[in-house]
Amino acid sequence: MMPLLSTQDLQAFGLTLRLAATVTAVLLLLGTPLAWWLAQTRSRWQRPVAAMIALPLVLPPTVLGFYLLLLLGPQGAVGRLIAAMGLSALPFTFGGLVVGSVLYSLPFVVQPLHNAFEAIGARPLEVAACLRASPFDRFFSVACPMALPGFITAAVLGFAHTMGEFGVVLMIGGNIPGQTRVLSMRIFDHVEAGEYSQAHTLSLCLLVFSFAALLAMSLLRPRRVERD
Amino acid sequence: MRIRFRWLFALGMTVAALYAHAAADQPVGQRAAESRHITLAAAADLHYAMDHVIAAYRHDHPTDSIDAVYGSSGQLLTQIEQGAPFELFFSADSDYPKQLVAHGDAGGQPVPYAVGRIVLWSASIDMHGVQVADLLQSRFGRIAIANPQHAPYGKRAEQALRSAGIWDQLQSRLVYGENIAQTAQFAQSGNAQVGIIAQSLALDPAMAKGSYAPVPPTVYEPLQQSFVLTKRGADNALARDFAGYMQSAAARVILARYGFTLPGAADH
Numbered sequence: 001m002m003p004l005l006s007t008q009d010l011q012a013f014g015l016t017l018r019l020a021a022t023v024t025a026v027l028l029l030l031g032t033p034l035a036w037w038l039a040q041t042r043s044r045w046q047r048p049v050a051a052m053i054a055l056p057l058v059l060p061p062t063v064l065g066f067y068l069l070l071l072l073g074p075q076g077a078v079g080r081l082i083a084a085m086g087l088s089a090l091p092f093t094f095g096g097l098v099v100g101s102v103l104y105s106l107p108f109v110v111q112p113l114h115n116a117f118e119a120i121g122a123r124p125l126e127v128a129a130c131l132r133a134s135p136f137d138r139f140f141s142v143a144c145p146m147a148l149p150g151f152i153t154a155a156v157l158g159f160a161h162t163m164g165e166f167g168v169v170l171m172i173g174g175n176i177p178g179q180t181r182v183l184s185m186r187i188f189d190h191v192e193a194g195e196y197s198q199a200h201t202l203s204l205c206l207l208v209f210s211f212a213a214l215l216a217m218s219l220l221r222p223r224r225v226e227r228d
Numbered sequence: 229m230r231i232r233f234r235w236l237f238a239l240g241m242t243v244a245a246l247y248a249h250a251a252a253d254q255p256v257g258q259r260a261a262e263s264r265h266i267t268l269a270a271a272a273d274l275h276y277a278m279d280h281v282i283a284a285y286r287h288d289h290p291t292d293s294i295d296a297v298y299g300s301s302g303q304l305l306t307q308i309e310q311g312a313p314f315e316l317f318f319s320a321d322s323d324y325p326k327q328l329v330a331h332g333d334a335g336g337q338p339v340p341y342a343v344g345r346i347v348l349w350s351a352s353i354d355m356h357g358v359q360v361a362d363l364l365q366s367r368f369g370r371i372a373i374a375n376p377q378h379a380p381y382g383k384r385a386e387q388a389l390r391s392a393g394i395w396d397q398l399q400s401r402l403v404y405g406e407n408i409a410q411t412a413q414f415a416q417s418g419n420a421q422v423g424i425i426a427q428s429l430a431l432d433p434a435m436a437k438g439s440y441a442p443v444p445p446t447v448y449e450p451l452q453q454s455f456v457l458t459k460r461g462a463d464n465a466l467a468r469d470f471a472g473y474m475q476s477a478a479a480r481v482i483l484a485r486y487g488f489t490l491p492g493a494a495d496h
Contacts, residue, residue, distance in 0.1 A: 069417060069419065070417070073417050073418055073419045074352075074418045074419065075417075075418055089419070091419045092370060092403045092414075092419065092420070170406065174372070174403035174404060174405075174414065174419075174420075175375060175403070175404035175405075175406070176402065176403060176404065181404075188406075189375060189377050189378065191306060192300060192302050192303040192306055192375075192377070192378040192406075193302050193306075193377045193378040194302070194305070194306050194309075
């Protein structure tokens with residue numbers, strides 16, 4: 001009898017967790033100001049930008065992966081810029097996966113934050129302004145605490161979505177052990193090689209994890225008065 | 229609110245109309261019948277060559293239609309065993325067709341149709357005269373191979389790198405394609421400097437921009453490629469006809485153009 005998870009499977013597991021954690025951190029850092037801007041601005045660019053951010057919801061990941069491969073590759077605009085800065089190329093690296101996943105999971109983080117910021121309404125911020133709170137203070141002492149459920153939803157969704165990402169990884173990952181061979185790739189390889197029991201074990205892990213994440217999210221959300 | 233419903237209604241009617249239109253088309257297509265159709269599963273190294281063979285066959289038999297699905301041989305075997313609707317299976321080796329027979333999912337015996345070889349291909353580096361062992365030099369950067377776990381060409385690449393004694397040192401520079409076509413794409417796009425790919429892909433005009441060096445068959449075992457009828461294809465006349473065509477002179481000329489030597493022909 002083989003052990004439940006081989007060292008390679010465990011490595012893929014660890015790598016996937018690391019990727020999801022990194023991507024979630026980056027997304028919260030990038031997504032918060034973006035969502036704040038979307039909620040506050042009256043610019044005519046608000047809707048186009050919001051639509052841009054929502055694109056990964058409807059685009060096949062292969063489209064995103066294809067363009068990333070071209071853009072980040074040695075002949076691509078971004079790839080040449082990166083090479084000119086003396087950095088190594090992004091496709092087939094952990095960094096490349098982080099970039100791809102950040103783009104791919106962007107709406108899953110920005111949209112809950114955007115909704116949460118919008119739900120606060122203008123009133124609490126106006127009151128804070130009357131009490132001479134600086135814009136900075138208003139954001140950190142009023143908006144952020146009030147939007148806490150939104151932050152929880154955003155973090156859980158961003159993390160869980162990255163855990164299960166496949167299409168973009170398939171296009172720009174290169175399936176390198178310890179670098180880009182994430183869980184979903186490992187499952188794909190097991191299935192292709194006819195190794196169903198290993199595929200079962202890993203798939204079950206992901207299934208349980210995803211369910212637990214969603215359950216935790218709804219348990220963590222402070223319940224509003226009455227319903228909703 | 230009312231306006232929104234009206235829009236929804238219009239959208240619904242449009243979808244329904246399109247659907248009805250598509251459904252109405254179907255029986256006509258079937259009636260024009262006597263037209264036969266099969267779907268074959270082919271290893272990704274056949275990508276260009278098989279398209280040509282099918283085109284040549286259809287030129288002589290315009291009412292027959294043949295769809296080809298490409299992937300790694302291991303992947304295709306798995307799909308067939310799970311009931312994928314393929315009538316023929318063209319593997320990049322002989323082991324997978326034998327497995328299909330052993331599992332009782334084949335409709336005949338495997339037939340060898342070609343011998344596949346690997347080459348070192350690069351878009352940016354002049355590969356003439358490059359040996360497998362040279363790949364250790366850092367100027368060759370990232371090296372793409374097909375996934376040895378389920379792609380026969382990947383297994384052969386691993387074999388060549390092992391017999392050159394550089395497999396272990398090269399680990400950190402290897403990139404794995406899901407099949408030999410994706411491996412070629414990694415190299416063609418320049419994301420991997422070198423690809424260890426099928427000669428049949430290197431010989432296609434699409435890959436003419438780069439250069440390649442053949443890997444001598446002394447350091448790996450050339451792929452004895454076989455095809456086999458699936459259980460589903462066993463009683464299918466078109467599947468049998470096309471299997472026969474595959475062994476005809478016309479098909480062999482096309483395969484030879486893509487660098488496939490023929491089984492039984494003397495190895496050089």
